[in-house]
Amino acid sequence: MFENVLVGVDGKPNARDAVALARRLADRGGQLTLGHVHRGEMPSIELLDPALAAAGVEVELKSIVASHPGAGLHQQAERQHADLLVVGSCSRGLFGRATLGDDTRDALNGAPCAVAVAARGYAETSTPIETIGVAYDGSPESAAALELARELAASSGANVKALEVVSIPSLAFTGIVPAAIGDSIEAMVESAKARMNALADVDGKAIYGLPGEELAAFSEQVDLLVVGSRGYGPVKRLVLGSTSNYLASHARSSLLVLPRLAASQADGPEARSGVGVGAEI
Numbered sequence: 001m002f003e004n005v006l007v008g009v010d011g012k013p014n015a016r017d018a019v020a021l022a023r024r025l026a027d028r029g030g031q032l033t034l035g036h037v038h039r040g041e042m043p044s045i046e047l048l049d050p051a052l053a054a055a056g057v058e059v060e061l062k063s064i065v066a067s068h069p070g071a072g073l074h075q076q077a078e079r080q081h082a083d084l085l086v087v088g089s090c091s092r093g094l095f096g097r098a099t100l101g102d103d104t105r106d107a108l109n110g111a112p113c114a115v116a117v118a119a120r121g122y123a124e125t126s127t128p129i130e131t132i133g134v135a136y137d138g139s140p141e142s143a144a145a146l147e148l149a150r151e152l153a154a155s156s157g158a159n160v161k162a163l164e165v166v167s168i169p170s171l172a173f174t175g176i177v178p179a180a181i182g183d184s185i186e187a188m189v190e191s192a193k194a195r196m197n198a199l200a201d202v203d204g205k206a207i208y209g210l211p212g213e214e215l216a217a218f219s220e221q222v223d224l225l226v227v228g229s230r231g232y233g234p235v236k237r238l239v240l241g242s243t244s245n246y247l248a249s250h251a252r253s254s255l256l257v258l259p260r261l262a263a264s265q266a267d268g269p270e271a272r273s274g275v276g277v278g279a280e281i
Contacts (some may be wrong), residue, residue, distance in 0.1 A: 001151055002084040002114070003030040006062075010036060010071045011147060014120065018273070021118035021254050022086040024129055025152070035062045037072030060249045074111050082113050089120040111238040116256045117248060127199050133222030133253070135160040135215050136204070138195055140261050141228030146202070148258065149226045149231025162204045163218045164192045165211040212246030220252035 007022045009015035019034070026032055059278030062178045079083050136142040149160050166188045189208050196204030207214060219225040229244050238259040240248060247255055 001025070001027045001030075001155060003027045004033075004078050004080060004082045005030060005084045005086060006033050006035050006080060006082040007072065008037070008069065008085070008087040010069075012088070013123070014090070014118070015117035016088075016123035018086045018088040020123040020141045021116055022084075024156075025084060025086070025256070028183065032059045033062055033082070034059050035064050035073055035076045037064045037066050037069045039067060041066055065117055078112050084114050084116060084189070086118065088118050088122075089165060109239050111259070113238070113275070114256060114258045115238050117251075117254060119251075119254045122254060127223075129156050129223045131159050131161060131222045131224075133218055134160065134162040134202075135165075135194045135211075135225070135227040136196070136199075137164050137192075139228070139230070141230050141258070143228075144261060145226045145228040145258055146199070148256075150201070152224070152226075160202050161218075161222060162196060162199060162202050163215060164196055164204070164206040164215045166192050166206060166208045167211055191253045211243045214251040215243065215247060216252060217234075219247070219255070222251040222253050224254050224256060225251055229260055244245065 002025055003013065005022050005094055006024045007015075007018050009018065022032060055277075064072040064076050066075065073085060073087070076082075127151065132153055134142070134146045134149045136146055146160070146162060149162075152158065153160050166185070168185070185208055189206055192206035196202075196206050215225070215227070226242050227247065229238050230241055238257055240257070244257050
């Protein structure tokens with residue numbers, strides 16, 4: 001769970017969505033900070049009242065001067081040592097979808113903590129998180145995502161579902177390595193299914209397909225989708241890989257992305273070089 005949560009707010013409805021999700025994810029008694037980024041002219045408090053009221057608890061409102069919303073939230077997260085940053089979806093996104101707008105996507109890459117994107121309209125339909133989905137493939141990053149999902153489930157009574165998407169590595173189409181086709185694909189899926197069946201207290205499933213598309217469809221079955229990021233960048237920073245970047249625009253539920261693990265953790269005994277969602281998330 002999260003003890004020190006920063007929520008990006010403005011005068012738009014998506015700020016209420018972010019606050020509602022933050023309340024679900026924050027530890028009881030944890031610190032909840034609302035951060036408003038502006039370029040030097042703080043808006044009237046009336047514009048932020050909906051977000052403050054949505055918090056339902058005593059919170060601290062931070063005025064952050066920055067040229068870009070994402071950069072300002074990133075800086076504030078570092079200053080307060082936040083372990084979670086929560087933002088609302090783009091107002092142009094579909095209702096019930098998690099869609100990260102371009103104005104925050106780039107700056108959130110490199111965030112020093114986990115980032116959650118609340119589905120559009122989440123505040124209006126906010127109910128207890130009953131099902132948590134995990135993108136899993138046995139990598140250390142996906143194992144960390146599963147562990148967090150289990151912690152969240154333990155506190156809320158939610159069920160945990162996990163999905164592994166087996167896909168052919170892009171190198172298979174370059175001639176560098178032989179293409180994995182036919183029986184090889186079936187063998188990989190069977191191996192993934194065995195891996196999923198070995199997970200305790202998890203409803204696991206393995207399929208063949210495109211990771212981003214399959215996980216986006218999977219997210220429609222859950223209230224929150226948790227993924228680990230392995231995008232190239234500094235360790236312990238959130239850098240969106242190809243799959244997490246796709247999900248930031250197409251997830252049908254709220255999305256929680258964990259930062260990249262330290263090298264010593266990522267090179268642990270569970271790390272593997274096989275195919276699946278972890279290599280590209």
